[in-house]
Amino acid sequence: MADRIFSGVQPTGNLHLGNYLGAIRNWVGMQNQYECIFCVVDLHAITVPQKPDDLRQATREVTAAYIACGVDPKKSIIFPQSSVSAHSDLAWILGCHTPLGWLNRMTQFKEKTGKNRDNASLGLYGYPVLMAADILAYRATHVPVGEDQKQHLELARDIAGAFNRYYENDYFPLPEPLIQGPATRIMSLRDGTKKMSKSDESDYSRINLTDDAEAIDLKFRKAKSDMVEGISYDESARPEASNLINIFSALANVSREAVVNDYGARNFSDFKKALSALAIEQLSPITSLMRELLKDVSYIDAVLKDGAEKAGAIAAKNMKQIHEIVGFVQL
Ligand code: TYM
16 A cells, blocks of 8 residues: 555644644655645544634634645645545444543543543544544555654554454554654643643743744743753753753754754853744744735635545545445445
8 A cells, every 4th residue: 555644733723833843844845755635623623612713714724834834735635624524434433443441541531631521522532533533534554743642643553453353354554653853742831841732821831833023032032941051951850941952953953962062051041042033034934924825715715625625535435445344235
């Protein structure tokens, strides 16, 4: 089976530097080598309450962000998850092959729900099954994501294996996670032990792809630092310094060692200034292109429609075979 890439981002809130460096930026280079399918996962977004108008807007924003970051709709398929019914169809089928014990191990569900588990929706609980369906509906072989999605991808492999074993075939490839580079887990700027996240209540915890130069500069200036002299890499003793080094290294495309070589003897203030200048240089063309693209909703929607048709055609062919394997009467 030819290599095929699948990945996605939820249209909830602002995209941030973690989404860019951990995922989207890595997709760009893959387009020339592989068949790539990039989804805006709106079915995943509604596992927690969403306002309809906000969801529509966020779906278009994520699409604009993909394009502005360098995902080329002429090379890659870009589409909204809800436009291809195979995702929910296959999620049901795979859900029937997923033991509850496997889902009970998912740390993201536990973290998101805390003590309030009884009020969480069935959708939120089944979220990783839908994610497996996203990938397997296209029989994708590789999935480029950040570190936080690793457990979900392991589950997707387990589910694919369970299906293959039950029906005694090897229909689904076991999808390989691609978790690469120095930025697989970008941490909050306010707390180096917490992941940078869309849902953190403090906007100072993250750099949004919509932030202007002034905001980026202010956020890096206010980023938490420590009392140790100089700049050195030590994830457990100096989580904040290490996070800033990782961000610098990813943005500048140089090794951590090179960053420490250049800035090791400098203080936080100097390092943050250099980092903020670098981030502004890299992000401002993306931000302005995103703004331009969003002025033309009909263009964004045309990209999504074209992508939906292409993704739908691939998935429909696979779903026909899957229905046959499962034993559904074909009419
Ligand atoms: P989402 O929308 O939370 O995040 C999108 C991508 O960004 C990565 N990411 C990060 N990388 C580094 N540092 C961070 N702080 C950081 N925060 C987020 C995520 O790992 C992800 O790659 N369930 C997925 C979306 C999804 C999906 C899929 C992905 C649905 N179906 C199928 C791959 C394949 C999610 O919520 O990502």
